[in-house]
Amino acid sequence: MTTSGYIVYLFPPAIEALGAPALPLMQKGEGEGAEHFFVCKEVDTAGALVELTIEGKDANGQVTDIELMIPMNMVRMIVSAHGDGAGFGFRVRTPEEMATAPANLSL
Structure with a gap:
């Protein structure tokens, strides 16, 4: 099964400004200091408003x-969450990619 989507974090004042109507749409991480975030199927950043x-x-x-x-100014970070390896983000690099990486690149 392929799971994909985006995790959208907002600045703390943005969460406060959106208030109670937005909280049922958000999830909260576990542990002390965990933050609220949106889990989205799609994100459109093509304008002043993020959809x-x-x-x-x-x-x-x-x-x-x-x-x-x-x-848009409420959004702190958007993280790609693609279970099939597609999209952007961190991934395991192949030995061939490591061999051709610039010497000063330590990713």
Whole structure:
């Protein structure tokens, strides 16, 4: 099964500004100091507003897509979460890639 999506972190004042209506759409990490974040199926950053597509449930318990638009300046970080190895982010590099990497690159 392929799982993919994005994790979107906001600046703390943005979470406070969005308030109670946004909290049911967010998840919270575990442990002390854990932060709230959105888990999104899609993220569109093509304008002044960031469009987040979040999987939710309607009043009847049916799965539905929720589209949330927030100002770009609220977003602190977007992380790609692709279980199939696609997308951007950290990955294991092959020995061939390591051999051709610049000497000053230590990733």
